[in-house]
Amino acid sequence: MSASVIDVFDFCRLAEQREGALAGAELPRLAEEAVDGNPVLSWSLRGDVNQYGHARVAMKVSGSVTLVCQRCMKPFEHQIDSAQVLVFAQSDTEADEIEALLDDESIDVVVAQKSTKVADLIEDEALLSLPSSPRHEVCPDRDAASILEEVRKPSPFDVLKGLKQ
Numbered sequence: 001m002s003a004s005v006i007d008v009f010d011f012c013r014l015a016e017q018r019e020g021a022l023a024g025a026e027l028p029r030l031a032e033e034a035v036d037g038n039p040v041l042s043w044s045l046r047g048d049v050n051q052y053g054h055a056r057v058a059m060k061v062s063g064s065v066t067l068v069c070q071r072c073m074k075p076f077e078h079q080i081d082s083a084q085v086l087v088f089a090q091s092d093t094e095a096d097e098i099e100a101l102l103d104d105e106s107i108d109v110v111v112a113q114k115s116t117k118v119a120d121l122i123e124d125e126a127l128l129s130l131p132s133s134p135r136h137e138v139c140p141d142r143d144a145a146s147i148l149e150e151v152r153k154p155s156p157f158d159v160l161k162g163l164k165q
């Protein structure tokens with residue numbers, strides 16, 4: 001078994017921890033989303049078992065991927081900084097049971113094979129964290145007037161008008 005493939009159930013039962021970095025072609029699906037084809041991620045996994053005996057892992061993924069801004073169509077660095085708890089099930093049926101039992105939206109229950117590629121877990125999380133409509137907070141070449149328009153606070157007159165109504 002190569003270092004990049006784990007048995008998630010053993011990993012959690014033995015409370016193992018692992019961390020590393022992945023980039024470019026090691027993340028083919030994420031690379032497809034990236035303009036430069038070179039996403040860079042660092043990650044950590046910490047396994048344990050929850051109160052019901054389910055295999056559970058706390059996963060952290062951070063890094064950056066170059067996306068195209070949907071407003072100005074220029075590339076920008078999107079920072080990924082994601083933390084997620086996964087609970088592993090051996091089948092869809094078990095996953096449904098665990099989900100009903102835990103009843104916790106913040107936990108992802110996923111069906112895992114005996115041998116799971118670490119890179120797949122990390123890449124899934126990174127893909128899920130991408131914005132559906134990526135854009136700069138403030139596009140670099142927008143004219144000052146349109147930026148001012150956006151940050152302009154409601155004038156006291158508007159607030160007064162609102163109170164009178």
Ligand SMILES: [Zn+2]
Binds near residue numbers: 070072139
């Ligand atoms: Zn932009």
